[in-house]
Amino acid sequence: EAGVVQSPRYKIIEKKQPVAFWCNPISGHNTLYWYRQNLGQGPELLIRYENEEAVDDSQLPKDRFSAERLKGVDSTLKIQPAELGDSAVYLCASSLDRLEQYFGPGTRLTVT
Amino acid sequence: GQQLNQSPQSMFIQEGEDVSMNCTSSSIFNTWLWYKQDPGEGPVLLIALYKAGELTSNGRLTAQFGITRKDSFLNISASIPSDVGIYFCAGPNSGGSNYKLTFGKGTLLTVNP
Numbered sequence A: 001e002a003g004v005v006q007s008p009r010y011k012i013i014e015k016k017q018p019v020a021f022w023c024n025p026i027s028g029h030n031t032l033y034w035y036r037q038n039l040g041q042g043p044e045l046l047i048r049y050e051n052e053e054a055v056d057d058s059q060l061p062k063d064r065f066s067a068e069r070l071k072g073v074d075s076t077l078k079i080q081p082a083e084l085g086d087s088a089v090y091l092c093a094s095s096l097d098r099l100e101q102y103f104g105p106g107t108r109l110t111v112t
Numbered sequence B: 001g002q003q004l005n006q007s008p009q010s011m012f013i014q015e016g017e018d019v020s021m022n023c024t025s026s027s028i029f030n031t032w033l034w035y036k037q038d039p040g041e042g043p044v045l046l047i048a049l050y051k052a053g054e055l056t057s058n059g060r061l062t063a064q065f066g067i068t069r070k071d072s073f074l075n076i077s078a079s080i081p082s083d084v085g086i087y088f089c090a091g092p093n094s095g096g097s098n099y100k101l102t103f104g105k106g107t108l109l110t111v112n113p
Helices: none
Strands: A005-007 A010-013 A019-024 A031-037 A044-050 A053-056 A065-068 A075-079 A088-095 A107-111 B004-007 B010-014 B019-025 B032-037 B044-049 B055-058 B061-065 B071-076 B085-092 B101-103 B107-112
Touching (some): A031 A075, A044 A075, A075 A088, B010 B019, B019 B107, B032 B061, B044 B055, B044 B061, B044 B071
Parallel strands (some): B010 B107
Antiparallel strands (some): A019 A075, A031 A044, A044 A053, A065 A075, B004 B019, B032 B044, B061 B071
16 A cells, blocks of 8 residues: 655755645545654644645644645645745645554755 | 753764653643654654654654653654754644644754764
């Protein structure tokens, strides 16, 4: 069974530029999560989708972050414009059972 | 919000040694999850615990759900070099939002061959 797929794996951009991350969850998993992981920390939830509905985006900085999950499968997370403090690893996870979440390899973003 | 405290922050051991790490919280958790993260990769689920007092094994890994429901332990026996990585505990947020996981800051394990 294929795991969660994310792309790109690495991204380096200058501040004020836009950036987008893509995630394909495990087949059949209806719940999809985006997390941000800062260096030396555990992942922190940004947004959760149940199918195509964003059911918790309370931690998403909405002034510059946006996300979508069209058709309830793949998802994209966008930052526009990026700031230096956005440098982190962005992880996508999916689950069938809400508690056991399976993570992708992440996208390491560096904003210069 | 809820916080999970992991200790130790880091460990340096020799190959073949056993290792133990723990995770504590000031509030009760109904589920504990243990993940391992290799450098440059996402966390991988190792063990899930659902019942106070539960002891669950996965190969050389054994995890326990503390009786008080405020702690959990992960033990690795006969460590090998590929055990190197960061081990995270996680548990669902309170207030009925079982989907929202709180993660600890991790225990960094280094195994010297």
